Amino acid sequence: MLMCKDLAAIASDYIDGELPVLQNMSVKMHLMMCRHCRTFIGNLRASTDLLQAHSSGQQNEELIRRIDERVAKALKEGPRNPTNRDP
Amino acid sequence: MTDSSRNNEAQLIQGMKAGENQSFQEAVRAYTPGMLAVARFYLDHSSAEEVVQDCWVKVIEAIRNFEGRSGLKTWLHRIVANGCKNRLRSANREVPTDFSESLEPELANRFNAKGRWDLPPKLQFHDSADTLMENGALSDCLDKHLSALPETQRSALILYEAHQHKSDDICNILDVSASNLRVLLHRARQKIFLMVETFQETGEC
Numbered sequence: 479m480l481m482c483k484d485l486a487a488i489a490s491d492y493i494d495g496e497l498p499v500l501q502n503m504s505v506k507m508h509l510m511m512c513r514h515c516r517t518f519i520g521n522l523r524a525s526t527d528l529l530q531a532h533s534s535g536q537q538n539e540e541l542i543r544r545i546d547e548r549v550a551k552a553l554k555e556g557p558r559n560p561t562n563r564d565p
Numbered sequence: 566m567t568d569s570s571r572n573n574e575a576q577l578i579q580g581m582k583a584g585e586n587q588s589f590q591e592a593v594r595a596y597t598p599g600m601l602a603v604a605r606f607y608l609d610h611s612s613a614e615e616v617v618q619d620c621w622v623k624v625i626e627a628i629r630n631f632e633g634r635s636g637l638k639t640w641l642h643r644i645v646a647n648g649c650k651n652r653l654r655s656a657n658r659e660v661p662t663d664f665s666e667s668l669e670p671e672l673a674n675r676f677n678a679k680g681r682w683d684l685p686p687k688l689q690f691h692d693s694a695d696t697l698m699e700n701g702a703l704s705d706c707l708d709k710h711l712s713a714l715p716e717t718q719r720s721a722l723i724l725y726e727a728h729q730h731k732s733d734d735i736c737n738i739l740d741v742s743a744s745n746l747r748v749l750l751h752r753a754r755q756k757i758f759l760m761v762e763t764f765q766e767t768g769e770c
Contacts, residue, residue, distance in 0.1 A: 490754055522754060541614055
């Protein structure tokens with residue numbers, strides 16, 4: 479029988495729909511009987527949504543500026559020759 | 566991907582193939598954060614930035630052979646991953662990762678010997694993600710905890726949640742098995758869950 483701790487260990491797989499059918503069914507059965515696990519799954523899912531809503535990876539302006547400079551320089555100097563380019 | 570974003574991407578690729586600086590600037594701004602997340606899986610901060618910079622210079626030529634079999638984002642992430650792997654190979658190093666436990670110790674301690682909850686979650690997170698994110702303090706706290714995650718977990722999480730890559734692509738880019746990716750994601754999500762729970766209960770980060 480699936481215990482709360484077992485369920486917690488596979489909770490992300492359940493949320494992402496990655497569990498095999500039988501295991502998925504036993505999670506569903508457990509959730510019907512256990513309000514703590516229902517809260518846990520709901521909260522883990524909410525945390526996941528939060529990450530998607532969060533504008534992660536704030537722009538690293540200094541790095542972007544350095545890349546822009548290098549790319550602009552390479553475009554000017556590079557071996558690219560527009561007249562020889564494929565159509 | 567919507568039709569309009571697909572069209573935008575096609576235009577961007579066309580501009581890059583034509584060597585237009587403006588298209589590159591646009592692409593650099595759009596794709597560098599994700600590329601950095603990939604590189605940080607493999608390398609320390611400054612090496613990761615170096616690899617990403619070098620990749621953009623390589624892309625100037627390589628984009629001409631880009632045939633669009635994958636999306637631009639996935640293609641760029643693969644180039645970065647290869648750049649990182651080459652660097653690791655030449656330094657004869659491997660990425661240290663721990664895939665052994667899928668439960669965070671802090672969460673595992675909340676169950677009794679029979680595997681039932683000893684300290685169950687007390688509160689339900691009622692607010693929607695967007696409402697929660699309007700709370701600046703929570704957003705800052707999330708940033709702080711994301712930065713504190715082990716690199717491997719953070720990269721997997723960012724690629725999966727923020728950049729919405731498919732699992733297969735992430736396994737390919739980060740060179741991890743599907744089951745190891747699941748462990749990385751689950752460990753990272755549990756840490757974020759524990760952080761939000763503490764924040765909601767105490768108002769502290």
